[in-house]
Amino acid sequence: MQLRRALALGAAAVAAVLFGPSIPAKAAPAAPPLIAPAAATLASTISLSNCSASLVRYPTSAAGDRAMMLTNGHCYEGGFINSGTVLRNVASTRQGTLLDASGASLGRVRADLVLYATMTGTDVTLYRLNTTFAALRSQYGATPLTISGTRTAAGTSMSIPSGYWKRVWNCAVDGFVPTVREDQWSWRDSIRYNAGCDTIGGSSGSPIVDDATGAVIGVNNTGNESGGRCTLNNPCEVASNGTVTVLPGRGYGQQTYWFTTCLTSARVIDLTISGCLLPR
Template structure:
């Protein structure tokens, strides 16, 4: 299969750069089938508070990165949640309109402390949600509670109520690689297309201005450097090749399509908050929930 931009990575002698930033390592997938990761520059940020706790809340999944998040109304006794990309949870990738909900899983996940050391190895026991339509998102429920994670030094992240604006300073810590990129966003793309997938309001992450993410960054949280809140997750990047096939392409409100050189992308996470019943329970039936729902 021709290379795609998903940023999932394969930890072998050399890196494969598929378009979908299955920025993680899709061990069971030919990396050429993952979304592209763009440039492989190794610029790593280490400034101020970012350096002191840059990896707090990050996670390492098979072939991908992720983040431990805590819903606004969650209790210490609630099972903890990890978010990553939808393209990180299955081989082959999900279909263009496919949505998975409430499936049993047994996923090994390493949770990192603020310095990037493995604080605890856990199991994702339930796939709460996964889709690559409108967004590229998966929500995994762990068997461990927030209280249990806190006892191991794991600090969950918090989702922002909205996406970033053009020029906002962000950082992207990868739990898979234990490295970080940082840049100022270039706003959002109205629609983003890659092969048959269609994503809405994707966050632009300029590779040449510090966000040169690579395979293995898929699912990495995009964190505001002003607020410390998660505004998105990285998912795909520029690798050249065919427009909308080997690299993602943007479509504006007038239907004009273009492929932007050296531009990587992430998906917004604020939509998740609109699908929480009482701020605590993920429920696609919550009034105002904008995430894609299963057909039928």
């Protein structure tokens, strides 16, 4: 899971070794497309002590609602969540640094409640912050990212902006995996990234953003580091027929539209709603 190396890194020199030399910008095309998606930025991302996160809203959220912060289940402040465990409405004091488009700090944000967290079936933590969307917009000019209400499609161009690293990966949805397994945990309908989408430790919890719509279509959570088979930091793919495949270097994310299938009219998560996809 992609918080692992972040715990061992921190010095700028080490980060430089990981990233390698910067890539020269490509020449602009002679005739740009009529409609071009806005370049992905770090706006609305949040830097946690060991992971990345983002300021998010539901499609139906109102300005006066409490703001929310999205990250991974394995980024929960209590540590990795045992398989089979779902946390609901647990008090929290988790803090992070809200960033602007360039990665500069806007200020600190603080959670007061874990709305939902698990590493079973998916790998997500959704926090409620102690302030509203309207207050954050007034104080910082911050606008939350919107969690998409629909499942993304293979081939979608996407970006993974990491608040921890203040870096954006530009990738694509390669496809979907019935089950990704890593150590004791298994995740359903996982998003597989294209080869070369080399997310690293510390990028855990970063939103996966659809380049065309700007909506959050998933949350980045893991990658196979060294070719291991279904072990910690070396997830494997399990097909519907049980066949296990290992793709060294390949990264994965988890679905987030599931949240929208479990909301009441008051925008409260209710796992008993018919069609709710979040694990219970």
